[in-house]
Amino acid sequence: MTFGILGVGDAVPALHRGLSTAGIECAFVASMAAAALPEGLTPINTWALDTGAPFITLDSANSTEFIDWVVGHPSDMLFVVWPEVLSAEVLSLFPRGCIGTHPTCLPYGRGRHPLHWSIVLGLDFMCMSFLILDTGIDTGDVVLRVPIEVGASPSIQELLKASWAAAEVGAETLGRCVIANNGWPRPLVSSMTQTYWPRRYPADLQLDPRMSVESLCRLQRSFSEPFDGATLVCEEGEFRIASLYLSSHDYDPDEVAHTAIGTILRTSERNLDLRVDDGVVSIELLLPLPLSLARGLRILPPAHYFR
Numbered sequence: 001m002t003f004g005i006l007g008v009g010d011a012v013p014a015l016h017r018g019l020s021t022a023g024i025e026c027a028f029v030a031s032m033a034a035a036a037l038p039e040g041l042t043p044i045n046t047w048a049l050d051t052g053a054p055f056i057t058l059d060s061a062n063s064t065e066f067i068d069w070v071v072g073h074p075s076d077m078l079f080v081v082w083p084e085v086l087s088a089e090v091l092s093l094f095p096r097g098c099i100g101t102h103p104t105c106l107p108y109g110r111g112r113h114p115l116h117w118s119i120v121l122g123l124d125f126m127c128m129s130f131l132i133l134d135t136g137i138d139t140g141d142v143v144l145r146v147p148i149e150v151g152a153s154p155s156i157q158e159l160l161k162a163s164w165a166a167a168e169v170g171a172e173t174l175g176r177c178v179i180a181n182n183g184w185p186r187p188l189v190s191s192m193t194q195t196y197w198p199r200r201y202p203a204d205l206q207l208d209p210r211m212s213v214e215s216l217c218r219l220q221r222s223f224s225e226p227f228d229g230a231t232l233v234c235e236e237g238e239f240r241i242a243s244l245y246l247s248s249h250d251y252d253p254d255e256v257a258h259t260a261i262g263t264i265l266r267t268s269e270r271n272l273d274l275r276v277d278d279g280v281v282s283i284e285l286l287l288p289l290p291l292s293l294a295r296g297l298r299i300l301p302p303a304h305y306f307r
Contacts, residue, residue, distance in 0.1 A: 001024050001025070001072075001076050001077075001178070001179065001249070002023045002024065002025045002026070002027040002075045002076050002077075002187065003019050003024050003025070003026060003027060003076065003077050003078070003079060003144055003175075004026070004027045004028045004029070004030065004070070004073070004075035004077070004078045004079070004094070004108065005028075005029045005078070005079050005080075005081075006030045006031075006061055006078055006079070006080045006081075006082050006096070007027070007029075007030075007031060007044075007079070007080060007081035007082055008031055008032050008037060008041050008044070008081060008082065008083070008165050009037075009041040009042060009081065009132050009165050010042060010044070010083045010160070011101065011163070011167050012031065012044050012047075012081060013044065013047055013099070014165070014167040014171070015079045015081070015165075015168065015171045016051065016168070016171075017168050017172075018168040018169065018172035018173075018175060019075065019079065019171045019172070019175045020215050021172045021174070021265070022171070022172045022173075022174075022175025022176045023036060023176075023179060023215070024175050024179070026053040026078075026177075027053070027054070027073050027074065027075035027271075028053055028054040028056070028070075028073040028075065029044075029048045029051065029053050029054070029055050029056075029071075030055070030056050030058055030061070030066065030069065030285065031043075031045070031056075031058070032057060032058060032059070032082075033057045033058070034057075035193055036059060036184055038297065039044035039081060039227055040156075040227040040230065043067070044070055045057070047096075052198070054073050056139075058150025060084065060166040061064075061084055061086055061090060062084065062086065062087045062090055062155060064090075066090065067089065067090065068092065068093075070090075070093045071093070074268040075092050075094060076094065076095055076096045077095075077096040077097060077098070077099065077178070078097075078098040078261070079098075079100070079101070079171065080092045080098055080100045080133060080169075081100075081101050082203060084200050084224060085135060085136070085252065086098065086135070086190070087113075087135065088135055089236075091133060091134070091266070093201055093289075095101065096134040096178065096183075096184075096224060097133070097184070098132070098148075099130055099131070099132060099133065099142065099143075099174065099184075099252040100130070100131050100132075100138070100190065101128060101129070101130055101131075101167055101170070102114060102128075102129045102131065102138050102182050103115055103125070103126060103127075103128050103129075103148060103166070104119075104126065104129060104165045104197075105115070105125070105126065105127045105129065105192070106129040106131060106142050106145075106190075107138075107142075107190060107192055107193070107194035107195070108193075108194070108195050108244065108256070109191055109195060109197050110137055110138035110139070110167070110194060110195065110196045110197065111137060111138065111196045111197040111198060111199075111202045111235065111254050112197060112198055112199040112200070113199060113283075114197060115156060115159050115160065115163065116156065116200055116222045116223060117197045117200070117222075117223075118159065119154065119156060119218050119221050119222040120200075120218050120219060120222045121218075122214070122218055123139065124227040125147070126147075126148040126159075126165055127146055127166065128145070128146045128148055128166035128167055128271055129142050129143040129144070129172060130142065130143055130144040130145075130146075131143065131171050132184065132201040135175070137196075140296055141188075142187060142188045143174070143184045143185045143186070143187055143188065143269065144173060144174055144185060144188075144218060146166040146169050146170040147163055147164070147166065147169075148162045148165075148166045149295070150161050150162045153158060153217070153218075153221065153222070155221045155224050155225075156221060156222055156223060156224055156225075156226075156227060156303075157225055157226065160226075163285065170220045170303050172288065175300050190258045198242050200223075202231070203224055205229070205230045205231055206230070206231050206232075206233050206235070206238070206302040207219070207230055207231065207232045207241065207244075207283075207302075208301050208302060209261050209262040209275070209276045209277070209301065210261060210276070210277055210301060210302075211276060211277075212276065212278045213246050213276060213277075213278055213280075213281055215242070215278060216244055216281055217237050217244060217245060217246070219244075219245070220241055220244040228240060229241050229242065229286075230244070232283065232285065232293075234287065234293055234297075234299060234305065234306050235290070235292040235297075235305065236290035236291065236292060237287070237290070239285050239290065240286045240287075241283055241284070241285060241286070241287065242270075242284045242285060243282075243283075243284045244282070244284070244287045245282055245283055246279065246280075246281060246282070247273045247279070247280040247282040248283055249265075249266065249273060249282075251265065251280055254278060256275060256279070256305070260275065260298065261275055261276060261277060261301055262274070262275065262276075262298045262299045262301075263275040263296065263298050263299065264293060264296045264299065265267050265280060267289060267293065267294055267296060269288050269289065270284055270285050270286075270288055270289060271283065271284050271285075271307070272286065272289060272293055274299060286293065
């Protein structure tokens with residue numbers, strides 16, 4: 001029995017370890033060219049070549065190139081971590097089907113940027129769902145959910161690592177199941193209503209002083225390293241935020257309560273304290289403060305600067 005992997009990022013080695021531990025042989029690994037990878041993902045070329053498995057990079061998994069590759073490197077099943085819906089023709093190439101991974105408790109959270117949305121929404125329970133792929137967006141039958149173990153207020157990096165660990169556990173579990181039972185587990189029955197999460201755009205990452213302290217902290221964590229991070233918009237343009245957290249300075253609560261939202265309370269070379277909806281946050285920029293912020297001018301909502 002053999003498996004192929006079509007995937008990007010560090011989830012691919014995790015799936016490979018799990019399936020190999022279960023005793024299934026790798027027929028091939030397919031990934032995306034480094035220049036085409038989505039933000040924050042690391043190329044796996046060196047790792048893939050070190051495995052000794054046949055390896056190819058693609059622009060599209062629905063291309064003739066990939067179909068021809070699979071015909072030349074047949075596999076019983078395909079495990080997928082890929083930012084593209086696979087065509088019916090590709091799905092039909094694998095006798096035991098294609099297993100997708102999605103780091104939400106499906107059918108909750110179908111769609112784009114699931115880990116980022118999980119942080120932004122403040123979810124306290126997440127899992128890696130394994131589903132039998134069809135031609136819909138995360139709509140196939142879910143056959144396994146593995147809890148993603150993280151502490152309180154995780155960063156995106158911590159959540160990524162925890163999701164890779166869950167992917168490895170799930171791959172091994174499914175691998176042992178398909179060997180023992182000659183098939184996948186029965187689909188899980190769920191009474192949950194489906195939700196769909198759209199793509200997050202750069203405008204979603206712009207700090208708005210009308211937001212709460214907690215919402216701003218979650219926003220920053222959701223696109224922190226290895227991603228570019230949230231941004232602060234002011235008269236001089238848009239500036240990347242290195243860190244953002246509840247200010248520890250001993251401000252007078254009554255004075256803060258009567259201070260206009262968006263007021264800059266303190267500044268240093270790359271740091272400022274900002275009055276937001278329900279408190280004060282400390283913000284560190286990657287670059288020195290631009291003149292308008294160093295002078296302590298009030299920060300307005302982002303839309304003001306794009307009029």
